[in-house]
Amino acid sequence: MRRPALYSASRPPTAPTPPGEPPMPAAPPEAAAARGPRPGAWARRLGHPATLWGVIGLLAAAVLALGWRLQHAPAPLTQKAIDEAVLRTLSTEVLPSPQARAAAAVAPSVVHVQSLGRNAKGQEVELGVGTGVVIVDKGLILTNLHVVQGSRSVRLTFADGTESGASVVGARPEQDLVVLQAHTVPDDLKAATMRSTDDLLPGDAVVAVGFPFGIGPSVSAGVVSGKGRSFRSPEGQQEIGNLIQFDAAANPGNSGGPLVTLDGAVVGIVTGILNPTSHKTFLGIGFAVPIESAATAAGLPPF
Structure with a gap:
């Protein structure tokens, strides 16, 4: 019986060498590997059911991923979308009022001022209380002259709770103003922002911040009632002119404090209230030095 021919799986059969010629050398394994699979090998592999289903699965996954990205892609930002987002925020978030923002802007610069003296027993006592505002971050503070006049010493309490003594380094008696230099200056002391009163108009909203009757810091709000007013306090001998009239509530202790616009800038120093009676309480008319x-x-340059 004739036996079937057998072929090696690793190399093709070689043709017999013609007589008289040397035999052809066998190709090294590396050369055979470099030639890659024989023609038709990839087709046979792709035709295998397992390979075919794997390719189909990869294509399906790619299509699903693309669809998900298209479905979840962010919508283009339009003015309508921005307006709707703002309206949602306004309807769900409680925002501070303009007056609250103005008070918060000046609050780090507001100072509690106490004038101190001694009683008959030699004990230190409080003679009066007022407010000051930091105008230079090195510890220069504006307040009213009448707040510290007649005191033996002055005590300051800053917004962060730091206490300090102070010395008078400048005064303008004709406008009831004094400049104090703090002996101890807190770290990161913030000076108030100041703004010209040239464009300040009657009806403009303002905020007064201070320590009425020592309580505070307290905030009151109102409007500018007029400009260029004059005022003489009941105990004062000199009339003060060119004042800002305002109707934000002020009482003893507010003296020397800042009058602030809604952008948080100081436009005046509260100096007095008008009350034709003997009671030192607010009746709706206050005055501030521009x-x-x-x-x-x-000693600062004018605006």
Whole structure:
């Protein structure tokens, strides 16, 4: 019986060498590997069911991933979308009022001022209380002259709770102003922002920040009632002119404190209230020295 021919799986059969010629050398294994699979090998592999289903699975996954990305892609930002987002925020978030923002802006610069003396027993006592505002971060503070007049010493309490003594380094008696230099200055002390009163108009909203009757810091809000007013306090001998009239509540202790616009800038130093009775309480008319005059008293250039 004739036996079937057998072929090696690793190399093709070689043709017999013609007589008289040397035999052809066998190709090294590396050369055979470099030639790659024989023609038709990839087709046979792709035709295998397992390979075919794997390719189909990869294509399906790619299509699903692309669809998910298209479905979840962010919508283009339009003005309508921005307006709707703003309206949602306004309807769900409680925002601070303009007056609250103005008070918060000046609060780090507001100072509690106490004038101190001694009683008959030699004990230190408080003679009066007022407010000051930091105008230079090195510890220069504006307040009213009448707040510290007649005191033996002055005590300051800053917004962060730091206490300090102070010395008078400048005064402008004709406008009831004094400049104090703190002996101890807190780290990161913030000076108030000051603004010209040239464009300040009757009806403009303002905020007064201070320590009425020592309580505070307290905030009251109102409007500018007028400009260029004059005022003489019941105990004062001199009339003060060119004042800002305002109706934000002020009482003893507010003296020397800042009058602030809604952008958080100081436009005046509260100096007095008008009350025709003997009671030192607010009836709706307060006065402030324009910050231009106050800054000049501190040796700062005018606006």
